[in-house]
Amino acid sequence: MPHYQPPLRDMHFVLDELLDLNAELAQLPAHAGLDATTVHQVLEEGGKFAAERLFPLNQTGDREGCQYDAATRSVTTPRGFRDAYQQYVAAGWPSLACDPAYGGQGLPVALNNAFYEMLNAANQAWTMYPGLSHGAYECLHAHGSEAQKQLYLPRLVSGEWTGTMCLTEAHCGTDLGLLRTRAEPQPDGSYRLTGNKIFISAGEHDMAANIVHLVLARLPDAPSGTRVISLFVVPKFLPDAQGEPGERNAIGCGAIEHKMGIHGNATCQINLDGATGWLIGEPHRGLNAMFVMMNAARLGVGMQSLGLTEVAYQNALAYARERAQGRSLSGTKASSAPADPIIVHPDVRRMLMTARAYAEGGRAFTSYVALMIDRELNHPDDSVRREAADEVALLTPIVKAFLTDNAWIATSEALQVFGGHGYIAEWGMEQYVRDARINMIYEGTNTIQSLDLLGRKVLMDQGEKLRRFGEKIRHFIVAQSADPAMAEFITPLADLAEKLVKLTAEIGGKAAADPEEMGAAAVPYLRVAGHLVYAYFFARMAKLSLTRAAGGDPFYQAKLATARFYFARLLPETAMLIRQARSGAASLMAMDFS
Ligand SMILES: Cc1cc2nc3c(=O)[nH]c(=O)nc-3n(C[C@H](O)[C@H](O)[C@H](O)COP(=O)(O)OP(=O)(O)OC[C@H]3O[C@@H](n4cnc5c(N)ncnc54)[C@H](O)[C@@H]3O)c2cc1C
Numbered sequence: 001m002p003h004y005q006p007p008l009r010d011m012h013f014v015l016d017e018l019l020d021l022n023a024e025l026a027q028l029p030a031h032a033g034l035d036a037t038t039v040h041q042v043l044e045e046g047g048k049f050a051a052e053r054l055f056p057l058n059q060t061g062d063r064e065g066c067q068y069d070a071a072t073r074s075v076t077t078p079r080g081f082r083d084a085y086q087q088y089v090a091a092g093w094p095s096l097a098c099d100p101a102y103g104g105q106g107l108p109v110a111l112n113n114a115f116y117e118m119l120n121a122a123n124q125a126w127t128m129y130p131g132l133s134h135g136a137y138e139c140l141h142a143h144g145s146e147a148q149k150q151l152y153l154p155r156l157v158s159g160e161w162t163g164t165m166c167l168t169e170a171h172c173g174t175d176l177g178l179l180r181t182r183a184e185p186q187p188d189g190s191y192r193l194t195g196n197k198i199f200i201s202a203g204e205h206d207m208a209a210n211i212v213h214l215v216l217a218r219l220p221d222a223p224s225g226t227r228v229i230s231l232f233v234v235p236k237f238l239p240d241a242q243g244e245p246g247e248r249n250a251i252g253c254g255a256i257e258h259k260m261g262i263h264g265n266a267t268c269q270i271n272l273d274g275a276t277g278w279l280i281g282e283p284h285r286g287l288n289a290m291f292v293m294m295n296a297a298r299l300g301v302g303m304q305s306l307g308l309t310e311v312a313y314q315n316a317l318a319y320a321r322e323r324a325q326g327r328s329l330s331g332t333k334a335s336s337a338p339a340d341p342i343i344v345h346p347d348v349r350r351m352l353m354t355a356r357a358y359a360e361g362g363r364a365f366t367s368y369v370a371l372m373i374d375r376e377l378n379h380p381d382d383s384v385r386r387e388a389a390d391e392v393a394l395l396t397p398i399v400k401a402f403l404t405d406n407a408w409i410a411t412s413e414a415l416q417v418f419g420g421h422g423y424i425a426e427w428g429m430e431q432y433v434r435d436a437r438i439n440m441i442y443e444g445t446n447t448i449q450s451l452d453l454l455g456r457k458v459l460m461d462q463g464e465k466l467r468r469f470g471e472k473i474r475h476f477i478v479a480q481s482a483d484p485a486m487a488e489f490i491t492p493l494a495d496l497a498e499k500l501v502k503l504t505a506e507i508g509g510k511a512a513a514d515p516e517e518m519g520a521a522a523v524p525y526l527r528v529a530g531h532l533v534y535a536y537f538f539a540r541m542a543k544l545s546l547t548r549a550a551g552g553d554p555f556y557q558a559k560l561a562t563a564r565f566y567f568a569r570l571l572p573e574t575a576m577l578i579r580q581a582r583s584g585a586a587s588l589m590a591m592d593f594s
Contacts, residue, residue: 002303002315002428004055006118009555010360012040014108014367017544018537024110024371028378031108032477042096042430046115048264049093050122053084058123060574061264066205068266070128073252075204075266075444079159081126085207087157094130094159099138102153103538109377110471112304113370116350117363118308124435125264127307129162129202136163136214140233140292143281151243152212161210165293166197166234167272173199174448176216176224176287183217183232183279191232191279193217193272196254201442203268204236204253208247211236213270214293215277218284231286251275261434270517294443295396299369301443302399305407305436306362310412311430313355319427320348320417350569351417355410355537357566363402369395387468394457395463395533397449402530404439405446407409409437450522453529459508459518466529471498473536480539482521491537492567494534496574503528503578510584520585524577538563 016019025031061078068075088094097112098104112134119127137156140148156160172178181195193215197203204211213234214587222228236252237245250273257267281289320343324334328344342348372395375388413423415429422429440446458466477494480486507525513517542563549556 002055002254002311003318004051004060004122004311006043006051006121006315007310007359007363008040008043008047009209010363011043012036012118013541013555013559015039015114016546018364018541019110019367021110021159021333021371022342024374025108027380027516028108028374030106030378031374032298034107042107042111043118043531046093047118049088049091053087053368054122054126056117057081057084057264059425059428059431059494060083061112061123061125061131062261063263063425063433065258066266068253068256070255073204073254075253075256075268077205077266078440081264082207083128084126085129085442087570089159091431093158094133097134099141100158100219102149102570103140103157108326108371109373109506110367110370113299116300116303117307117310119302119364122307124299124308125262127304128170128262128265130159131304132165132202132297133159133212135162135165135293135296135300136212138296139231139289140280141166141212143231143289144233145280148280149279151351152233152235155210155243158211160208161212161235162202162208163212163214164200165201165243165268165290165297166202166215167196168199170198174445176229179216179218179229181215181217183219183230183277184425185219186276187206188404189585190280192258192356193232193275193276193277195272197255197270197272198255199442200268200270201265203266204256209237210239213363214280214290215272215289215406217261217272217277222284225445227287227496228284229286230283231280231289234275234277238276246491259438259519261436261438268423280311288531295392297443298400298449299366299373300440302362302366302403305403305439306366306431308357308436308439309355309362309403309407309410310359312411312429313352313359315350315427315429316355316417319421320430321420324456332406348417351413353562353565354570356408357562357570358403358410360541361534361538361566362406362496364541365395365533366399366403370398371579390465390508391469394453394469394553396528397453397457398526398533400443401407401446401449401526402533404436405527406420406530407436408433408440414422442532446526447523451519452525454507454522454525455518458504459511463508466500467485470497470501473532476536476540480543486543487538489535489542489563492571493532493539496528496535496571499574500532506582509588514585516585516589517555520583520588521581524581528574528577528581531571531577534566535571538566539550 020101038202057080064078100106153554177258183193184193239245254269255273282413309573323342324339330341333340333344372388379385411432507521540558545556545559
C-alpha cells in the first residue's frame with residue numbers, strides 16, 4: 001500500500017534557512033505580525049489533513065472515478081470526496097491565503113503553496129476542486145466589480161461555492177482566438193451566453209452548493225482574435241436577493257470525459273444554453289483578466305507535479321529498502337538474507353536520486369516564486385513590487401513546464417524502481433505516472449510555456465528580465481568564489497549561466513531573420529533555463545549545508561549528497577539540450593509530410 005509523509009523538515013529548511021521567511025515577511029506590512037513558527041504550525045496541521053484525510057481517498061478515487069447521470073445532468077464524485085471537502089471547508093482551509101476583507105485569513109502565498117504541495121501529493125484529483133476555486137477567487141478579486149466581489153468572494157473564500165475556468169472549446173484549445181461562445185447583452189445589464197465548452201475541470205460535482213463558472217465568450221460586435229474576448233461570471237444557480245443559490249441557470253454538464261488519469265476530478269462538457277452571466281472587467285479584455293487565473297493555475301500545476309514527484313519518491317524509496325533482488329556488485333550487504341535490498345544497486349539509486357533531486361530542487365524554486373508573489377502583492381515599495389512581478393512573469397512558464405516535465409520523468413523512474421510491481425495498480429505507482437501526464441498539457445501545453453518564455457519573456461523584452469535574474473546568480477557566484485568548498489557547485493553554475501546568455505543571443509539573432517528558429521529552439525531552451533535555476537538553488541542549498549553539516553545533522557549531509565548528484569547526473573543534460581536548441585529549424589521543417 002502506498003504511504004505519504006508530509007516533507008515538513010525540508011519545507012522548514014527551504015522557507016526558513018534558504019529563503020529567510022521571517023525576514024521576508026517582516027518587509028511586508030500585511031504579514032509583519034506573522035512568524036515562521038505560526039507558518040510551521042499551519043503546515044503541520046495541513047500536512048495531517050492531506051496525509052490522513054485525502055491520501056486514503058487517492059487510490060479509491062482513481063478506481064471509482066466520477067459518475068455522470070444524464071437524466072439530472074449531475075456528477076457524483078468518488079466516495080469520501082464530498083465528506084473530505086466538507087471537513088476542509090469546516091476547518092477554514094480554503095480561506096488561508098485570501099483577503100481578510102472577504103473572510104480570508106490573509107496568510108502568505110508561500111504558505112498556501114507549501115500546503116498545496118501536500119494536498120496534491122495526497123490526492124491531485126481532489127485538490128483540483130479547491131484549487132480551481134482559488135484561481136476563480138484570484139481572478140474576481142483582481143478584476144470583479146465591487147458588487148461581484150461582495151457576492152462571490154466570501155462564498156469562494158469559505159469554500160461554500162467552488163469555481164471553474166471555462167476556456168476550451170472543441171475546435172479551440174491553444175488558440176483561444178477561435179472561440180465561438182457568444183454573449184448577448186440584455187436590457188438589465190446581464191448577458192445571455194450560448195456555446196459549448198469542453199474539458200472543464202470540476203465543471204460539475206456534488207461537493208458544494210453552487211459552482212461559479214468563469215467563462216470566456218465573444219460579444220456580438222467582436223471581430224475574431226484573442227484580443228477581443230470577454231470574461232463572464234456564470235453561476236450554476238443564480239444568486240437570489242440574499243445571495244443564496246436560487247433559480248437554476250441554463251449552464252450544465254452534458255457529459256464527462258473518460259481519461260488517462262485524475263479520475264476523481266470531473267472533466268466536463270459544459271453547455272451554455274442562453275445562460276445568464278455578468279461581464280467581469282472591461283469588454284474585450286477578458287483574456288487579460290483570465291491571465292490572473294491562468295498564472296495562478298500555472299504555479300498550481302507546478303505544485304501538482306511537485307506533490308506527485310515527492311510522493312512517488314517516498315514510495316519508491318520505501319520499496320527499494322525492502323525489496324530483495326541480487327547481490328551488491330561490491331559484495332553482499334545483507335548476509336542473513338537470500339538477496340540484498342535493491343537499494344544497493346547503483347542504477348536503482350540513480351532513479352531514486354533523480355526523483356529526490358527534482359523534488360528538492362522544485363520545492364526550493366517554487367517556494368521562492370511564491371515568496372516573490374507575496375512581494376509583488378504586498379511590498380510597500382513600488383519598484384520592489386514591479387521587480388518581483390517581472391521575476392514572477394519570467395519564472396512562471398519555467399515552473400509550469402520544467403516541474404511538470406520533471407514529474408513525468410520522476411514518477412516514471414519511481415515506477416521503474418518497483419519493476420513489474422510498479423506497472424500493476426496495487427502499489428499506486430502507475431496512478432502517479434498517469435496523473436502526472438496531464439500536467440504537461442493543461443494550463444497551456446509545455447510547448448506554449450516554452451514559446452512564452454523564449455518569445456515573450458526573453459526575446460521581446462531584449463533579455464532584460466533574464467538579465468536581472470542573472471544578476472542575482474552572478475552576485476551569488478562572486479560572493480562564493482573565494483570558498484574552495486563551493487567550487488564544485490559554482491564552476492558549473494557560472495559555466496551554464498554564461499552558456500545561456502550566449503544561447504539567448506544566438507537564438508535571438510537567428511529568430512530575427514526567421515521566426516521558425518524561435519519555435520524550433522524554445523522547448524530545449526526552457527529546459528536549459530530550468531536547469532540554470534535549479535543549479536542556482538542547489539548551489540545555495542549546498543552552501544548552507546556545507547556550513548551546517550559540521551553540526552552532525554544528517555539532514556545537511558543528505559542535502560549535500562542530493563546537490564552533488566544533481567550537478568553530476570542531471571545538470572549535464574544541458575550540454576545535449578544546448579546542442580538541440582542550436583541545431584536550428586532546418587531539420588524540423590525539411591520533411592515534406594505530404
Ligand atoms: C483533463 C483535462 C482538464 C482540463 N481542464 C480544463 C479547464 O478546467 N478549463 C479549460 O478551459 N480547459 C481545460 N483543459 C483543456 C486544456 O487546457 C487544453 O487541452 C490545452 O490547452 C491544449 O489544447 P488542445 O487540447 O485543444 O490542444 P491543441 O491546441 O489542439 O494542441 C495540440 C498540440 O499542438 C501544439 N500546438 C498548438 N498550437 C501551437 C502553436 N501555436 N505552436 C506550437 N505548438 C502548438 C500543442 O502544444 C499540442 O501539443 C483540460 C484538458 C484536460 C485534458
